[in-house]
Amino acid sequence: MTPVPDYALSRTLELPYDEADRRVRAALQGEGFGVLTEIDVRETLKNKLDVDFRPYRILGACAPALAHQALQKEEQVGLLLPCNVIVYQGASPEQTVVAILDPRAQLSMAANPELAELGGEVRERMKRVLEAI
Numbered sequence: 001m002t003p004v005p006d007y008a009l010s011r012t013l014e015l016p017y018d019e020a021d022r023r024v025r026a027a028l029q030g031e032g033f034g035v036l037t038e039i040d041v042r043e044t045l046k047n048k049l050d051v052d053f054r055p056y057r058i059l060g061a062c063a064p065a066l067a068h069q070a071l072q073k074e075e076q077v078g079l080l081l082p083c084n085v086i087v088y089q090g091a092s093p094e095q096t097v098v099a100i101l102d103p104r105a106q107l108s109m110a111a112n113p114e115l116a117e118l119g120g121e122v123r124e125r126m127k128r129v130l131e132a133i
Contacts, residue, residue, distance in 0.1 A: 009102055009123070013098065017087070017093070028129055032125070036061070037082065039058040058084060058085070059084070059086070062082040062083065066122055084101040104123045107119035
């Protein structure tokens, strides 16, 4: 089992990668998040370094209303957006790991109590994403 760092929320699923990815996107949408950016790490490493790597994606998820609230509290908070979600193949092709950068930890870098409160709200939504998949 992969250790979970303090800055992450994580869940290991007994699902193939593509199915887990589909469920993650649907659960994010259900909590008001869209995927703004997507990095296919496997493809990038193959194209840039000619190395093989497990299926691994980084999704940049954003809930526009929450992002707007954060930006109203502190303009520079855009440096800490969007929420990163990773989806990657686990120990076997039938296992997938989903991890989310803890929004509370992410926004705590701003040292703004109003952002910390908002980070707590986003964290609860992301926990529901993990539960839904």
